[in-house]
Amino acid sequence: MSKNAASPRDVLTPDSLALLQGIADAGSFAAAARAAGMVPSALGYRVRQIEDALDVLLFDRSSRQASLTAAGHELLREGARLLAEVDAIANRVRRVATGWESQFTLALDGIIDRRTVFELCEQFFALKPPTRLRLRDETLSGTLAALSSGQADLALGVVAEASTVVSLQTRPLGSLRFVFAVAPHHPLAHAPEPLSDDVLGQHRAVAVADSVPRGGGLTLGLLAGQEVLTVPGMPDKLQAQLRGLGAGFLPECLARPYIESGRLVEKRVERAERVVHVAYAWRKTPEAVRGKALQWWLQQLESKVTRQALVGERITPSR
Template sequence: MLDKETIRSFMKVAEYANFSKAAEELHKTPAAISYRIKVLEDAVDTQLFTRTTRSVHLTQAGEHLLSQCQKWLDWMESMPDELRQIADGVERHINIVINNLLFDENAVSQLIFALHEAFPFTQINISNAVYMGVWDDLLNNDYHLAIGVPGLDTIDNAVKLKPLGKMSWSFILAPNHPLAALNVPLKESQLRHHPAINIEDTSQHINKRTAWLLRDQKEIKVPDLSTKVACHKSGTGIGFLPKNLAKPMIEKGELIEKEVQWSRTPSPLSIGWRQNSAGEVTQWIIELFNNNDPIIQGFLKNIDQLHH
C-alpha cells in the first residue's frame, strides 16, 4: 500500500496540486498516477484529496500523511545500512555520562560530531552527573559509558575502569573575603564560620557523598560548577576548586589561593563502561582515550596528573 512509488506519487500530486504535472515529473501517465492515488485512498478508507476540474487539494488527512511521507522515505532508504550496522555490533543508541568536573561544552560538541560521522545511525545521549551520581548512572540508569568515574577501582564487577589520572585541588577565596587577610595556614576554627559552597551529589540509589564540609559548618548547595565558581568570586563562601580550573582565575586576581591545615588530597578519575553492553561505539570511545586523541583533550584539562 505504501511502497516507495506510491509515496512518491502521492507527494508529487500534493506538491503540484495536479495529476498531469505530477505524472510528467514521474514519467508516468496521468491515468496511472490517478489510479495509484485512488487505490491508496481505498486502502486507507480515507479521502486524501479533494478534486476539481482544474486541480486537487489535500484534505486534513492528506496533510497529515504528507507530513509523514518524507520520514518514511528516509527510513526505507537508510534501513539497510542501519540493519548492517546492528549486525556488526554497533549500538542503536549510546548513553554517556560525564562527571561535572570534566564536563566541557566544546569537548562534548567535538565528541558528538565525531560519533555522528562514524556511526550515523546511532542515537546519542550525553548528560552530566556529580560525584557518586556518575557511578549511579552506570549501574542503575542504563548508561553505557562514563567519563570521570570517581576512583581507580571498580565498585561493581559489571563495570570496567581505565584510569585517566588525578585532579589536584586549590582552596580558594574571593580577594575581599574576610579570610583573605589572615596568615596561613588557615585553621579549621577559622574556616568553620564561613559557608562551604558544594555541588550536590546527583546519586539516587548510591549513598551521596559531600566533597568538603567541616563539622558545624554551614553548607550552600549549588547545581553546577559554574555556579560554584561564581559564588566563590562573589565572596559568598569558601571551598576547593580543581587546581587547573582555578589557576587562570587566580592569575587574573579574581580569586586567591590559601593554604589550609586540612588540605584535600588529589581525586583519582577514570573512564568506566558496562562490560555486558560494550559494543562498537563504546569501544571506539575507549580507543580515543587509549590513543590520547585530540577529540577528548577537552575532557582532560582539569586533570593535572594524567595517567600514563
C-alpha cells in the same frame, strides 16, 4: 478487583506510565488533562482502570492536589526502571542487527572538561553513525550510579571506587589537584595562612550536590557544623565563589585562569593537599559483542592526550 477489570499487563503500558507521571508532575488531574489534550473525565477513567487492575489507590483524592500514595510512588519508581530496561532491550536488539547502538549515553562528572567532550562528539558525528548521543550531567557517586543502573553506557570522571563493582570495567582517566580559593572581597582572602579547619569552619562553604538519586551520596571537604551553600554543578560552584557567597576547593584547571586574573585568591590550608584520582568505566561486555559506538569512545580514551584534556591536565609534549 471487579470481574471486568483489565489485568495489570493490559494497563501497565509505557503510555499509561507516562500519563501517571504527568499527573504527578502537574499536581492535579485538570492540569495533567490539559497537558495531555484530554478531558479530565477521560483522564480519570484511565487512572481508575489502572487502579482497578492493580487493586490499589495510586492518588490521594482527598484534596484538590493529586498527591501520590505510597503505592503510586512505588509504581512510578519501578515504572521508570522498566521503561529504561525496555529502551536498553531495544538498544541491544538494534546493536545485534547493525553493530551500532541506537542510543549511546555518556555520564559526565562535573569535573570533566566539556569543551573536550564536544570536540569528541564532533569527531563521532563525522562518522555519520546511526547512533544518537545523549550526555548526562552527574556529580560524585551519581556518575557511577548512572552507569551501574543502566542509564549510561560510559561514565567519565568516576570518583567513587568502582573496581569493586563486578559488572563494571574501569581504567584510570587522570588526577585533579584541587585548590582552596575565595573571592578577593571574601573575609578569608586576607586571613593569615595556612588556614586551619577552625577558621574555615566559621565561614560558609560552597558544595556540589551529589547526583545519586537515592541516599545521601558523597560529601567531600566539608566540616561538621559548617554552613553550606549546595549548588547543582561545578560551574555553579565556581560562580558562587566568584561572587563571594562562600569558599571551597575547586579543580586547579578550572580555578587557575581566575586566580591569574585576580578574580579568585588561592589560599594555603593546613589540611593535606587534595588530589582526586578519577577513572572512566563501562559495563563488562566481551569485545566481540561491544557496540561500535562504545568501541569508538574507548579507542579515543586510549590516547593519553585525550585523557589529559578531559580532566584539564596541562598537556606536556612526550619526549
